[in-house]
Amino acid sequence: MTRRAGGMAEVGASTPLYGAGPDDEVRDAIEGRDASVAVYGLGKMGLPLAAVYAARVGDVIGVDVDESVVESLNGGDCHVDREPELPGLTTRLVEDGKLRATSDARAAADAASVHVVIVPTPVTDAKEPDLSVVDAVVESVADGLSPGDVVFVECTVPPGTCRDRVVPTLVERSGLDADEFGVAFCPERTSSGRAIEDITGAYPKVVGGVDAESARIAEIVYGYVTDNEVIRASDARTAEAVKLFEGLYRDVNIALANELGTLADDLAIDVREAIETANTQPFCDIHDPGPGVGGHCIPWYPYFVMSRVTEPTPLLRMAREVNDSMPAFTARIVERELGERDTPMDRARVLVLGVTYRPGVEESRATPAGPLIAELNHRGAETLASDPLLDHDAIASFGAEPVDVSELVRTDPDAVVVVTPHEEFDAIEWDGFDDVLVVDGRDSVGDTGHRTYTIGSGRR
Ligand SMILES: NC(=O)c1ccc[n+]([C@@H]2O[C@H](COP(=O)([O-])OP(=O)(O)OC[C@H]3O[C@@H](n4cnc5c(N)ncnc54)[C@H](O)[C@@H]3O)[C@@H](O)[C@H]2O)c1
Numbered sequence: 167m168t169r170r171a172g173g174m175a176e177v178g179a180s181t182p183l184y185g186a187g188p189d190d191e192v193r194d195a196i197e198g199r200d201a202s203v204a205v206y207g208l209g210k211m212g213l214p215l216a217a218v219y220a221a222r223v224g225d226v227i228g229v230d231v232d233e234s235v236v237e238s239l240n241g242g243d244c245h246v247d248r249e250p251e252l253p254g255l256t257t258r259l260v261e262d263g264k265l266r267a268t269s270d271a272r273a274a275a276d277a278a279s280v281h282v283v284i285v286p287t288p289v290t291d292a293k294e295p296d297l298s299v300v301d302a303v304v305e306s307v308a309d310g311l312s313p314g315d316v317v318f319v320e321c322t323v324p325p326g327t328c329r330d331r332v333v334p335t336l337v338e339r340s341g342l343d344a345d346e347f348g349v350a351f352c353p354e355r356t357s358s359g360r361a362i363e364d365i366t367g368a369y370p371k372v373v374g375g376v377d378a379e380s381a382r383i384a385e386i387v388y389g390y391v392t393d394n395e396v397i398r399a400s401d402a403r404t405a406e407a408v409k410l411f412e413g414l415y416r417d418v419n420i421a422l423a424n425e426l427g428t429l430a431d432d433l434a435i436d437v438r439e440a441i442e443t444a445n446t447q448p449f450c451d452i453h454d455p456g457p458g459v460g461g462h463c464i465p466w467y468p469y470f471v472m473s474r475v476t477e478p479t480p481l482l483r484m485a486r487e488v489n490d491s492m493p494a495f496t497a498r499i500v501e502r503e504l505g506e507r508d509t510p511m512d513r514a515r516v517l518v519l520g521v522t523y524r525p526g527v528e529e530s531r532a533t534p535a536g537p538l539i540a541e542l543n544h545r546g547a548e549t550l551a552s553d554p555l556l557d558h559d560a561i562a563s564f565g566a567e568p569v570d571v572s573e574l575v576r577t578d579p580d581a582v583v584v585v586t587p588h589e590e591f592d593a594i595e596w597d598g599f600d601d602v603l604v605v606d607g608r609d610s611v612g613d614t615g616h617r618t619y620t621i622g623s624g625r626r
């Protein structure tokens with residue numbers, strides 16, 4: 167079988183895998199670097215994934231719509247920060263000709279026989295999964311799809327997406343029959359800050375095929391690309407649910423921690439201590455209370471399930487309500503604690519530390535800092551914010567006056583609220599503040615010498 171003419175690589179360059187023969191022949195094709203891989207989406211997850219594939223398979227074409235990402239990668243640079251190993255690995259792979267980037271998805275699809283999709287899957291304002299980017303990529307893949315190709319979807323999608331959305335699009339647009347190519351869901355079980363470690367095998371890789379042959383090929387490919395075991399789920403829909411269930415467990419668990427955390431004053435205990443102690447036996451693993459749950463994973467995944475089922479999901483909904491209530495709870499604590507010091511909110515300057523959703527990650531989608539700042543402003547405070555990973559415009563877009571980390575003490579706030587404890591905040595000289603209230607959302611600041619209220623622990 168030959169590639170469609172006009173592909174990036176010469177015709178016939180990439181070996182088809184789906185239906186290509188016994189396991190050892192498929193493995194030989196992968197190990198022999200005869201199968202080109204296209205990775206669509208070169209972001210926080212896609213670039214590390216493309217690098218791991220390139221290091222193992224030897225021929226990866228990264229695709230991104232952001233020309234600056236494409237230029238950066240082709241220049242051997244790494245645009246994703248704070249990922250150990252990634253900058254050096256990226257430079258070496260580009261220099262060795264194993265990894266290159268393009269914004270031409272069609273050309274990449276023509277050249278590759280393995281297509282890995284890892285683009286954003288956000289939720290709309292109406293809390294519906296937005297699969298428009300996945301659709302666009304799948305259409306490009308279809309335009310370059312050849313018999314024997316395989317498509318691995320790694321970005322999180324609602325259950326049923328691969329079988330009921332991806333396959334029909336590929337069939338209709340490519341003109342191929344569904345039994346001429348493979349589709350599998352192979353979820354990205356990776357966290358920013360440890361992506362290479364996670365991708366190469368911190369946990370088992372899960373794969374689920376729309377048919378047995380798709381699952382077989384996925385199992386062989388990921389058995390070669392990762393160092394850990396590969397778990398073959400019954401089908402793609404099950405694998406899609408596995409990824410979501412991981413996130414739903416985390417959202418519900420954090421909601422329990424948050425609800426317990428709001429009881430610290432009522433119970434007159436340090437709830438964080440009680441949780442830590444309760445967790446000393448193996449049947450308890452309560453997570454940490456905080457000012458809210460952010461990012462483009464955990465707060466969004468519940469809607470991928472709720473939007474696809476008819477049965478009521480009261481626990482998922484309630485967990486979202488509890489977690490989304492924490493910014494307002496935190497603002498109430500600020501108002502109450504300042505009120506005890508005769509500082510009304512309409513005369514208060516409140517400094518928020520950390521706007522991204524978690525430390526060290528330049529991602530502010532669904533960050534709890536947003537609604538917290540809105541609540542503080544609504545209660546009349548003059549709100550300032552600082553985040554070493556965001557520029558002033560990004561911080562100002564949340565409704566707070568941006569402050570550089572080096573200028574914190576000079577803002578002379580009445581209260582400081584820690585939402586996201588970036589490591590840069592460890593250097594804060596708290597004795598430079600004049601009698602400030604500290605509200606510590608993440609139990610991160612230790613003894614500042616100032617009156618401190620820790621979410622989940624109460625007053626210190
Ligand atoms: N970030 C995480 O912690 C994490 C963890 C596990 C799974 N995931 C999943 O991976 C997906 C991607 O996450 P991420 O953190 O890499 O996102 P990201 O926003 O960091 O990167 C997305 C990249 O895709 C590119 N892109 C957008 N549209 C495109 C298109 N049509 N074709 C090609 N590229 C396109 C963007 O330019 C960007 O570079 C998420 O939606 C999520 O489902 C993320």
Ligand SMILES: CC(=O)N[C@@H]1[C@@H](OP(=O)(O)OP(=O)(O)OC[C@H]2O[C@@H](n3ccc(=O)[nH]c3=O)[C@H](O)[C@@H]2O)O[C@H](CO)[C@@H](O)[C@@H]1O
Pocket residue numbers: 354355356357358412413416420423453454455456457458459460461462463464523524
């Ligand atoms: C592969 C994948 O998808 N990986 C995801 C990724 O998730 P993520 O990058 O979105 O980060 P999370 O750590 O889940 O945090 C989300 C928000 O919840 C807040 N939070 C967290 C814990 C807690 O006890 N209390 C909290 O309040 C935190 O501040 C932040 O705002 O890594 C997690 C492992 O780290 C995985 O489990 C998760 O599947």
